[in-house]
Amino acid sequence: MNDETSLAERFEAERPGLRAVAYRMLGSLAEAEDAVQEAWFKLDRADVGGVRNLGAWLTTVVGRVCLDMLRSRASRREDPMPEQEGWVRLPDPVVTASARVGPEEEVLVADSVGIALMVVLETLGPAERVAFVLHDMFDVPFDDIAPGLGRTVVSTRQLASRARRRVQGATPAADTDNVRKRGVVDAFLTASRGGDFEALLAVLDPDVVARSDGGALVPSVLRRGAADVASQAIMFARFAAEARPVLVNGTPGVVAFADGRPLSVMSFTIRDGRVTGLDILTDPERLAGLGLTA
Numbered sequence: 001m002n003d004e005t006s007l008a009e010r011f012e013a014e015r016p017g018l019r020a021v022a023y024r025m026l027g028s029l030a031e032a033e034d035a036v037q038e039a040w041f042k043l044d045r046a047d048v049g050g051v052r053n054l055g056a057w058l059t060t061v062v063g064r065v066c067l068d069m070l071r072s073r074a075s076r077r078e079d080p081m082p083e084q085e086g087w088v089r090l091p092d093p094v095v096t097a098s099a100r101v102g103p104e105e106e107v108l109v110a111d112s113v114g115i116a117l118m119v120v121l122e123t124l125g126p127a128e129r130v131a132f133v134l135h136d137m138f139d140v141p142f143d144d145i146a147p148g149l150g151r152t153v154v155s156t157r158q159l160a161s162r163a164r165r166r167v168q169g170a171t172p173a174a175d176t177d178n179v180r181k182r183g184v185v186d187a188f189l190t191a192s193r194g195g196d197f198e199a200l201l202a203v204l205d206p207d208v209v210a211r212s213d214g215g216a217l218v219p220s221v222l223r224r225g226a227a228d229v230a231s232q233a234i235m236f237a238r239f240a241a242e243a244r245p246v247l248v249n250g251t252p253g254v255v256a257f258a259d260g261r262p263l264s265v266m267s268f269t270i271r272d273g274r275v276t277g278l279d280i281l282t283d284p285e286r287l288a289g290l291g292l293t294a
Contacts, residue, residue: 007043007044007048010054011040011043011054011058014054014055014058015036017055017059018035018036018039018058018059018062019032019033019036021059021062021063021066021133021134021137021138022035022036022062022065022066023092023094024113024118024121024133024137025062025063025066025067025069025070025129025130025133026066026069026070027091027092027118027121027122028091028092029092029094029289030092030289031069034069035062035065035066035069036062038065039058039061039062039065042061042065043058043061056140056144059134059138059140060134060140060144060145060148063130063133063134063140063145063148064148066130067126067127067130067148067149070126070129070130071126074125074126088211088212088213088220088221088222089122089213089220090115090118090119090211090213090279090280090281091115091118091119091121091122092281092286092290093115093248093249093253093265093267093281093290094248094249094250095246095247095248095253095255095265095290095292096246096247096250097246097247113137113249113250114174114248114249114250114251114267114269115248115249115267115279116171116172116174116267116269116277116279117167117171118249119211119279120166120167120170120171121133121167123166123170124163124166124167127149127151127159128159128160128162128163128166129163130145130148130149131145131149131156131159131160131163132159132160132163132164132167135160136160136163136164142156142157142160172269172271172276172277173271174269174270174271174276175270175271175272175273178251178252180270180273181251181252181268181270182245182252184203184252184268184270184273184274184275185245185252185253185254185268185270186245187199187203188200188203188204188233188268188275189237189243189254191203191233192233192234192236192237193237193243195234195237197230197231197234200226200229200230200233200234201226201227201230203274203275204226204229204230204274204275205226205271205274205275205276206225206226207224207225207226207276208224208225208226208229208274208275208276208277208278209222209223209224209276209277209278210222210223210224210228210229210232210277210278210279210280211277211278211279211280212280212281212282213279213280213281213282213283214282214283215282215283215284215285215286216283216285217284218282218283218284229278236256236264239258239263240256240257240258240263240264241257241258241259242256242257242258242294243255243256243257244256244257244294246265248265248266248267249267251267251268252268253265253266253267253268254266255292257292257294260293260294261287261294262287262288262290262292262294263282263287264280264281264282264287265280265281265287265290265292266278266279266280267279267280
């Protein structure tokens, strides 16, 4: 076996973990794949004979690639801040069958990286997000992160600390028992399909927040309060011929179909047996890219 083949095999062994890093950085499955592929190109051109820990080296490379992509995204001003002037941008969901999560998906959504947390990460600046994700989620030392950010170790530590406070302040507390959460989701679906407004109010937190991302062609929607969210849930249920239970980023969710095509992916944040947050992706283009089948 030659050195090039060996290096490629070592890279492939690291690929799932690198995708997990890039997904948390970018919130996009396609862009995460692009970032990992760019890391391979850099590895293929680099002299890594003296590198002791290839995985750590690749993680920092992916971090720098993602930083450039985040800065480019910000400079183009394509992605306003979530909820700015009613605009909603949800990250790509990782959708799997409710019975089983494959090993690659499990790596992607490990450590309870649900849609609600991913939404909060979208509010961080590029450097903050890179510092926080690499250090707090993947235990990369600040000494290794700082050069990629072009900052001192002290400054990088401050970035991560500031990001940590924002994440902790904005990430809603949630139940962790998936069996109980599935029961709440099923109750929500039953009430929606049956047009039972009172039953929906019983399963929704009074201050529930629902975010819907319809993409470029369909206006996004941000709704607050149980009554408003319940009304919209009943209306939307009329269009969905089938709703299939799935796991969305490792937690119980729903994919709704009509005429064999996906209408939405719904992710639920549940606390004390009630839905406190509902994140709904309805963008036809992004839904098509998830490969969902009825």
